[in-house]
Structures are given as C-alpha cells and as structure tokens.
Amino acid sequence: MDKKLTKSPFSVAMGAAFMMAMAAVGPGFLTQTATFTGQLGADFGFAILICILVDIVVQLNIWRIIIVSGKRAQVLANEIVPGLGYLLTVLIVVGGFFFNIGNVGGAGLGLNVLFGISPENGAVIAAVVAIIIFIVKNALTVVDRTVQLLAVVKVAVLIYIIAVTTVPYQSAIVHTFAPSKIDFYSIVTIVGGTVGGYISFSGGHRLLEGGVRGKENIKYVNEGALTGIGVASVIRVMLFLAGLAVVLAGNKLDPTNPAASIFKIAAGQFGYKFFGILLLAAGMTSTIGSSFTSISFLDYSEKAKGDSSIAKWRSVAVVLFIVASTAVFYVVGSPAKVLVVVGAINGLILPIALAILLLASTRSKIMGRGYKHPKWLLVTGWLVVLFMAYAGIRTILLLV
Numbered sequence: 066m067d068k069k070l071t072k073s074p075f076s077v078a079m080g081a082a083f084m085m086a087m088a089a090v091g092p093g094f095l096t097q098t099a100t101f102t103g104q105l106g107a108d109f110g111f112a113i114l115i116c117i118l119v120d121i122v123v124q125l126n127i128w129r130i131i132i133v134s135g136k137r138a139q140v141l142a143n144e145i146v147p148g149l150g151y152l153l154t155v156l157i158v159v160g161g162f163f164f165n166i167g168n169v170g171g172a173g174l175g176l177n178v179l180f181g182i183s184p185e186n187g188a189v190i191a192a193v194v195a196i197i198i199f200i201v202k203n204a205l206t207v208v209d210r211t212v213q214l215l216a217v218v219k220v221a222v223l224i225y226i227i228a229v230t231t232v233p234y235q236s237a238i239v240h241t242f243a244p245s246k247i248d249f250y251s252i253v254t255i256v257g258g259t260v261g262g263y264i265s266f267s268g269g270h271r272l273l274e275g276g277v278r279g280k281e282n283i284k285y286v287n288e289g290a291l292t293g294i295g296v297a298s299v300i301r302v303m304l305f306l307a308g309l310a311v312v313l314a315g316n317k318l319d320p321t322n323p324a325a326s327i328f329k330i331a332a333g334q335f336g337y338k339f340f341g342i343l344l345l346a347a348g349m350t351s352t353i354g355s356s357f358t359s360i361s362f363l364d365y366s367e368k369a370k371g372d373s374s375i376a377k378w379r380s381v382a383v384v385l386f387i388v389a390s391t392a393v394f395y396v397v398g399s400p401a402k403v404l405v406v407v408g409a410i411n412g413l414i415l416p417i418a419l420a421i422l423l424l425a426s427t428r429s430k431i432m433g434r435g436y437k438h439p440k441w442l443l444v445t446g447w448l449v450v451l452f453m454a455y456a457g458i459r460t461i462l463l464l465v
Contacts, residue, residue, distance in 0.1 A: 091351025092171025172348025178341030257412025
C-alpha cells in the first residue's frame, strides 16, 4: 500500500475514523451486546456508557501520541523498554487473529441468512472479497470507500429496526445512569470488544499509512477520532435499544445467535434478512480493519515511509492472515462464544497498551522537543488504565 500523502489530511482522517468505528461495532460487538442485554436488561446501558467514555479517552490519547511521534505503537514501546514492542505485537496480533476468526465467520453467517449459503462457504466468499479489496491498485482508497459504504448500511438497518419496535427509552436512561447492578465482566468484555486490542490502534496506524503525522496534524487527529467515536457510539446505542425493546417485551434470545433473535423477533423474517445485511457489513468491515491493523504491528521500520518492498510483504501478510482466520473458522465453526471470550481478553490487554503509550507521551526524545501532551488526556488516560486493570482483576477473580 502506498504510504505517501496522496489525499488531503481530512480525507485520510475520515478514512481512519470509519475504519476504527466499524472495527469497534463488528460481529463481536453485535454478539456481546445482544448477549449481555438479554442477561442484564436495561442495566447493560451502564456498560455502554462506560464504553463510550473509555473510547473517547483511549482514542484521543492513542491517535495523538502515534501521529505526533510519527511512529507505530510497537516502535514506541520498544523505545521505552527494548523488547516491549515485541510483547505488545504478540498481544495485539494474537487477539486480532482470534477476533478475525469471528469476523469472517460473522460475514459468512450474514451470507447464510441472506442466501442460504453455509456459514463456512459464506466465510470463504467474504474472505475472497476482502482479499481482492486489499490487493487492488490504490488499496487504501478502496478500503476507505468500502468501509464508509458499509457504515451507512449498518446505520440504515438499525434505524429500521428501531422504527418498528417499541423502545423503552425511560428505563434505558434511568438504568444507564443509575444501574441496579454493575457487572464488571460485561464492562471488560464490551470495552475490550469495541476499543481493546487492535481496535485502539486501527485509526492511528491508518493515519500513518496515509502519510499524516506531526504536531501540525493534531487538528485532523481530533476530527477523525471524534467522528469515529461518534459513529460507533450511535450504532452502539441503537443496537442496545433495539435489543432492550425485545428483551423487556418478555422475549428470550437464542443463545447460539442472540443478535439474530433481536431482529427476527422485532421484524419477523424481513427483519431477519435485514440482520443478514448488518452481519455481512459488520463482518466485512471488521475483517478489513483487523487484518490491516494486526499486520501493521509486524512492521518495525522507524516510520511509515512508503518503502515499496515493505508494502509488498505486508500485503502478502494481510492475505495470509485472512486465509488463516478463514481456515480456522471453516474447521471450528460457530464463533459466538469465541467473540465474547476474546472481547474479555482484549479488555485485559487495553490497560497495558494504553499505559505504554501514555509513558511514551511524556518523553521528549520520543515525541519531539516542545511537545507537551495535554494534562487532561494524561490524567483521564491513567484513570482508564487503573479502572480497566481493576475491572479486569475483578473479572478474573469471578471466573476463576
């Protein structure tokens, strides 16, 4: 992929925004939200609120640190402690790989709902399309346009479902801000599934790939991050409200495919087909985002400089990443439980990854002379690290 700045910084920032946003609301999010809404009802709104607040702090910090330094996260980590970047790479790539199994599986399930194709064969078709998108000329532009189009599809489908259901807005608002029960496992899982692991870095690394770096581009960092957070948050809230409407009406969700249950119960067979479109869009966008970002962690060149030989091997690595993920899904099958568990794992990775970048933000040798990271971002960033570490420990103790 060509890393020279051939488009305006704003255009690159919007591409990064939608890549991050759509990675954050992929099949994992659909499954996790439906599962926990069925278990917790309106109280799950509190987890959604925490997720959005954490998202704002994490993305504004990570995007800014990566772009001002002009270096990928793993390079920054190695400059703090030699070898730390390799540990971060292992955590992100392994987590991204397992998530990608669910992503291609989600796209396959979408094709199964729409056309009756087996989920396994549907996953193969989706993987082939994703690979074609990556290897065509001007791949980054094609990726950006594809992700933006699929984002519109997601929002349109959810608007329809909200329109045909009776949403309990009052209950949702009350329990979001004053929950009767706080479930730390749901918080760690939903945060991990929407802003943990590779997702935290998808936007920042995409900006670097587009040639946007340096203090002079902070404006575009903020615009891109806030746009991505806004789009993802709207989709999160809409899916939660749709699920809550179904659950509070007394319906039970199918544990093998809880998200599909929401749409089928809300709008019958027509709604079920709409869910197929949503799941296909979610699977495709997340497959693209996960593959792109995970493989970017294997590149330890000092900066994204547009080296054609590096771009070539990274394109090959992306293809192999997608093929391997698809092969595992083809053998293993349904990803629903995997998506929930991997979300929790990525939630545990988040405080480690964010702490590394916050340390980098205070070092002038890394960030450049004259740069001072905003105090409010540092303070809130460390609060997120502490909260997610605490929530993660609570979750581990509950599961052990």
